[in-house]
Amino acid sequence: MKKLFLLDGMALIYRAHFALSKTPRFTSGGLNTSAVMGFTNTLLDVLKKEKPTHMAVVFDTDAPTERHTDFEAYKAHREAMPEDLSKALPYIFKVVLGFNIPLITSDGYEADDIIGTLAKKAEQKGYQVYCMTPDKDFAQLVSDNIFIYKPARMGNDMEILGVKEVLAKWEVEKVEQVIDILGLWGDAVDNIPGIPGIGEKTAKALIKQYGSMENIIANSHELKGKQRENVEQFAEQGLLSKKLATINLNVPVELDEAGLEMCAPSKELLEPLFAELEFRTLGRRVFGDDFSIIETRAAGTQIDMFGAPVAEGRTTMQVEITDIAESPTHAAKNITNVEHEYHLADTPEKRAELVALLSQQTHICFDTETTGTDANNCELVGLSFAIKPGQGWYVPVSAVKEDCQSVVNEFKAVLENPDIAKTGQNIKYDIMILKWYNVEVKGKLFDTMMAHYVIDPDTRHNMDILAENYLGYKPVSITELIGPKGKNQGSMRDVDPEKIKEYAAEDADITLQLKTVFESKIKEAEAEKLIHEIEHPLIYVLADMEYEGVRIDEGALRDFSKELEGDIIKLEKTVYDKAGVRFNIASPKQLGEVLFEKLMLDPKAKKTKTGQYQTGEDVLLALANKSDIVRDILDFRQLQKLKSTYVDALPLMINKKTGRVHTSYNQAVAATGRLSSNNPNLQNIPIRTERGREVRKAFIPRDENHILVSADYSQIELRIIAEISKDENMRAAFTQNLDIHTATAANVYGVALDQVDGTMRRNAKAVNFGIIYGQSAFGLSQSLGIPRKEAAEIIEQYFIQFPGIKNYMADTMNFARENGYVCTLMGRRRYLRDINSANQTVRGFAERNAINAPIQGSAADMIKIAMINIHRELKAQNMAARMTMQVHDELVFDVPHNEVDKIKPIIEHHMKNAIKTEVPIMVEIGTGLNWLEAH
DNA sequence: CGAATCACGC
DNA sequence: GACGTACGTGATTCGA
DSSP, X not given: OOEEEEEEHHHHHHHXXXXXXXXXXXXXXXXXXHHHHHHHHHHHHHHHHHOOSEEEEEEOOXXXXXXXXXXXXXXXXXXXXXXXXXHHHHHHHHHHHHTTOOEEEOSSSOHHHHHHHHHHXXXXXXXXXXXXXXXXXXXXXXXXXXXXXEOOXXXXXXXXXXXXXXXXXXXXXXTTHHXXXXXXXXXXXXXXXXXXXXXXXXXXXXXXXXXXXXXXHHTGGGSOHHHHHHHHHTHHHHHHHHHHHSOOOOOSOOOOHHHHBOOOOOHHHHHHHHHHHTOHHHHHHHHXXXXXXXXXXXXXXXXXXXXXXXXXXOOOOOSOOOOOXXXXXXXXXXXXXXXXXXXXXXXXXXXXXXXXXXXXXXXXXXXXXXXXXXXXXXOEEEEEEESXXXXXXXXXXXXXXXXXXXXXXXXXXXXXXXXXXXXXXXXXXXXXXXXXXXXXXXXXXXXXXXHHHHHOTTSOOOHHHHIIIIIOOOXXXXXXXXXXXXXXXXXXXXXXXXXXXXXXXXXXXXXXXXXXXXXXXXXXXXXXXXXXXXXXXXXXXHHHHHHHOBEEOXXXXXXXXXXXXXXXXXXXHHHHHHHTSOOOTTOHHHHHHIIIIISOSOTTOOBOTTSOBOXXXXXXXXXXXXXXXXXXXXXXXXXXXXXXXXXXXXXXXXOTTTSSBOXXXXXXXXXXXXXXXXXXXXXXXXXXXXXXXXXXXXXXXXXXXXXXXXXXXXXXXXXXXXXXXXXXXXXXXXXXXXXXXXXXXXXXXXXXXXXXXHHHHHHHHHHHHHHHTTOOHHHHHHHHTXXXXXXXXXXXXXXXXXXXXXXXHHHHHHHHHHHSEEEOTTOOEEEOTTTTOSOHHHHHHHHXXXXXXXXXXXXXXXXXXXXXXXXXXXXXXXXXXXXXXXXXSEEEEEEXXXXXXXXXXXXXXXXXXXXXXXXXXXXXXXEESSHXXXX
16 A cells, blocks of 8 residues: 655644743754754654655745735744744754655645645545644545544654544534634634634534535524624635635646655765764664764764755665554444434323333433533423333423422332333433432433443543444434523523424433443443442442532631631732732733743743743742742732632532532543542642641531541552552551551661651652652652652662562553553453553553552542442431542541441441452541541 | 643542 | 653633
């Protein structure tokens, strides 16, 4: 197969430049060598991994093309190129020529146009064409044999976008429609604004609805308000923008097949260049280990920018070839889109018939339609059911509360029947909704969202996406019913039930079909226990916790808020005085300018990639000795955060109906298996600082007859490491019940336990911490504020002392490399697609995840099991105590005084024995009149 | 509205 | 020897 790679040179240079500009750039004599290096590395990656048979790099010249309507703006744009980057340009040309890759420069045409024309011509000649350009510009040309190639970036492996990916990404049916979106959005060409007020999201939604820009303009009368006005007024400009976004496929350029054929890099050209730029590693990557810049320097010859002729006698590529591992694919797309019949059950008779049918089933699928997304604060609009593929029912309910309740009551018996298993997508939400209508859903659960989460935790579990990937079916979108997200979004309540029926019954139907697909996938992944014994039962537990909520001392927070307010104003004043200027301290941009330009606190201040000064905590702390203003700024920030995120926000989250705060636990976001919490996030309530702790005091028991009980796993992750690594030293520390950080320090520093000082313990703690979170020497040196070398030494000593841990890490990594996944004690898998990637950065991510996922994930498994068992026992014993919060390794309960003594052993027992381990598991339980006291 | 920056917990 | 370095949620600013 002939494989042609077409590169947009300028786009790649900018990419290399910005990727590296986060860190201080390596510049010598005004030359940005890191841009050259980044460019060369990417080029090399492509050559090695993709092995193109033909290739070309296309550069725009500085001349304007017919696509540039505003010449002045174009010139300004070109001149805005950073100086060091423009100096790098000739070097990049040399690199391209050195690799013997044809360099095409445009003459009045955009690089995109040339690439597009060549791509089309090559496609007709049977080439597979890969275009390395921003996908935004090129998405419209993708076809069966034309792909967009996105080189590996930080955190992402290389990506190839084909037709399927482009359609999904732009949410369109035809690739040509991408141009329409770009035209509307106006982001395609500089200085052509498209249609004002229409951004990417709106553009996508409109195209989805109308199919084309012309159609939108023709039907603009259907639009509302400002949007209609804009579309009508700026229609012409939008069309112009579309025209300019369109790639010109008629550039007079010939596809010179022989000329584009790949050949070996030229040692004569590249060696002196690498020597000049001191690219040792790159040199070795290209020419092998014996490459040395010292020798070549002496023999170095200068080459002209374009003067060097392409070397003769082309042979095949001599660079080392590494194979890329096939990434696992999981989409099965063979379920047919069966004929469906969806019924509207909107009369008592029809409902009775449905209830009778449902009662006979052993399992049903159901879904609720509501007026909002907050389960504790919305109304039921309808219920939908499915029992076999292709069939579905929708039951609308009245907006009148009593009528609604009576319809729900008709289905109560079915929903509460423990012998009828229930399937749903994100079924916790539906369970919560029904709780508000006095229905306690019972029966074995199957949640398609959770099912997909255990099958593949890293990807998304949104139903529309699941349906497309696994059923090859595109469901009716919710935006078709209630319009795009935003303040003008309609309510489900106002939609014709006949219309909702198609959407809602379909949802239930699809969910049911997904269940079948996922059941076999779960079997394949050996995740049956995990899903049926942990995730699904946990749904009931979480629903109860969310429904229960926690009580917040509103008055105390209001007082605290006033106190903070006063202190913040005081600090503000001090900062203004010291700075001699009034500015917005909360704006990192303004703050940076004041600190580094006005006060000149640090002449070598680092900038972020957007050109702002860095003003993060670590940066400011480093300046603390220069001026005490930074102390005030940090204090200001802390108080501001405290006030806005917690003190002022929490009272606003109090539910009007219950007077309590109902968080929402997300069971399917964290790839490690942890839960997350939002609205409000109860898992990041301050604890470290004195003032932050005040917030915890506002979490109080239900009433004077209750008390809070908090139970904490002690060092659970480290115990799990000790358990799975079987490291003797670490195990001994736990069996002897030593303070683990002190014990670690004693080992690492080779001193007796009682000789461990504060610094030693702190360092040891940080290493333990780092291992849990998959940090590296760099991360450790950052968190401890010590040189990287020192951090590396500590880590090295750590591994000598805890060889079991080192072995565990190596074993896990090997397992991951061979199997493509790692797993926790309960068999929760995490797939690591990049574990064999040739890109070091990308692979590094995967490797850290490989170590980290089993540890954090096992801890998550453990507390989940404990939660289920405690919840079950509280129910069995008919206790009034309630579990209210989970913070990764801590559980909080609202307990009547007379149950405190009874509940403590229950909690302790179930937490300690959730998973059988050899390493002892310790749990600390406390009680108190607020969370701080209990913890 | 989105991106960028910062900060909090584990 | 250079890349870049735990996750998740949320507030704020700022430019479009």
